Amino acid sequence: MTFVDSQVALRCGYGIAETGLEVLTVSGPDASSWLTTLSSQIVTDMGVAESREMLFLDANGRVKFAAGIVWMGEVAWLFTPDASALTQFLESMKFMSRVEVTARPDQQVWGFFAPSLAEEVLAGFGPIWSDPWPGITPGGTAYSPRATSHPGQDYSARLGVVPDVNIAKAYAELRSRWEQVSWPRETEDGYSLSAPVFATESDWRALRIAAWRPYGTDIDQRTLPHELDWLRTAVHLNKGCYCGQETVARIVNLGHPPRRAVFLQLDGTSSLLPPAGAELYAGSRKVGTVHTSANHFEDGPIALGLVKRTAPTGELTVCWQEGQEEHSLAAAATIIGDLSGVSWQGQSQIDRKAFADASPRPGSKSLNIAG
Template sequence: MADAYARVPGAVLDETGLRHLGNPLGEQRALAVGRAIAPLSDRRVLSVSGEDRLTWLDSLSSQALARLSPGESTELLVLDPHGHVEHAASVLDDGSTTWLIADRDDAEGLLAWLVRMRFRLRVDPQDRSADFAVFGGTAEAVSALAVATPDAVPLVWRDPWPAVGAGGHAYAVPAAHPGSDRDWAEAIVPRAEEETIADAAAAGDLTLAGTDAAEALRIAAWRPRWAGEVDARLLPHEVDWLRTAVHLEKGCYRGQETVAKVHNLGHPPRRVVALQLDGSDSVLPARGDDVLVDGSVVGAITSAARHYEEGPIALAVVRRNTPVGAELIVRTAEGDVVGAQEVIVPPEAGATANVPRLPRLGRRAG
């Protein structure tokens, strides 16, 4: 129902939904401080009901879910046999159903894989996107919406990033992680409420922000996403996803052997970096644009945005041995752009890393 927002003054829409309302930088600021909410039409809602749902999802994914408490927020990855990321989802359970929020282009594949893996277990995966929409913003802002509350549990997923969960590990160790102050939550709202929200925004009673604003805040927080950072060979280690999406001490799951070997015995072959881009020519890279050092391609842009405080920024995945002090050049369709590199995952991440383990926040039993 993304067309519902066409009546909101200034709305610019595409196939994914509401991109912006004419002032992306102002929308970022309003979204960051809780004065706006963002309709996330680029997300889809899946549900898994049945008595075996949590132990089943635990056995299939990178996350420890068997003892997930109602209302507790986490995320999972589905890996291939070689440890590469195939699917990703935010996870919330209400006591009888597990709810998954997935990127639009990943949801169909994730659901199809879950359906194939049911066997004789008491689980029922379904696409609930026709019934529910997703809205993002600060926890307080989205909680004020008419959130779905099955079993009296509000379906508000609070992003755990960048805290290190139980069984997780952090590679990035800046003095102050840029995601530490980010307050981000995503609410699952009955689809019928979308018209009410659009009407309120059109009347000036509610402030909206577009998905461009949400993306800029995500990139500034170094937060990985399936629709941005995942390609056919991404390992979770390469984008610091061990923090929130991988439990290194849980039981077996597909891809676990690679996850353990890379973390304990080797190094991830690539690493994510943040780029502060030269904004003098107003050129913003696109996903997939080459990143070069001394004329040689060392990686590619995964996400880029114009941030309301930092200007043009990007995330890129580059070869592990790319010098940390090197000036990076991004080759775009409109010309080359210089990028100053900020190390997120250091080259030594893995077996011999002299990286202190951060305190584990939000530890839970099991």
């Protein structure tokens, strides 16, 4: 089965996929208040089985870690690309807090798209995280253009957790449910599906790239949440103080983050895909880097990256080296976010007192957000 079949079936709810994500748990009497204090998100008011997204920033507002969170009564489940690294960071921030942080390498994370029979099956094995992208969640704001529609408007991604010891059982239950569906199936957009699929991580990645959906794997040492339009889902602008809040508030009010996310449609005449870190050029001038790429069933080779705020739209060139061999591809660039870098909903949503409290006091050292 080709990636076309796999991605179509996955998108239509007739498949599950590897995601490359991992999980950890946070429990204890202080878990919700502690996570709220450390992160960009409010956790203290979450209901059972509710999903949100959070970022952990450094003092300059740059993204260190990103995680989806599901609150399961007394335990928070966090979905992230590197559970070990996030666990280590959280352990370093415990101090006197009554919390327990545990990486869960005994759990596999599968992805699917709703509506799907997979949700009913996987809910029996563990929590389900419902991706809020690209909605603007409470306290959030948008940086992408004020278009009538977002390319991710139908992006109904879900993540489910299955313990290693129950993998065979989960497979069997999924097969049993899908066998009750009439095959082949015709999709609304004219594709024919012969069977449900277990898709690869690259299939999952292609669908989220097409939706402009950032992951924690897309960051570098300078990434600000504004640059990836991450304030839609992962930052609550009206919450109390947290590490990096000053930068978040200042850029929302003043605009001009140093870089902007870019969606790239790559030259399809080559079978090569640029790796993370491949350089983007406008003519002879380096303007940014690629952070993730994949082959999409309709758009062909696509990628997400970050470019300088003043980088031109239109044609760019992607360049990278593998061993002694140099490669380059033409890329049609769509810039995510307007040139000024001003959010188009933040001005009415941000808590002015929170911004004032986060702003530098007279005589204090100004924060360099340009990096």
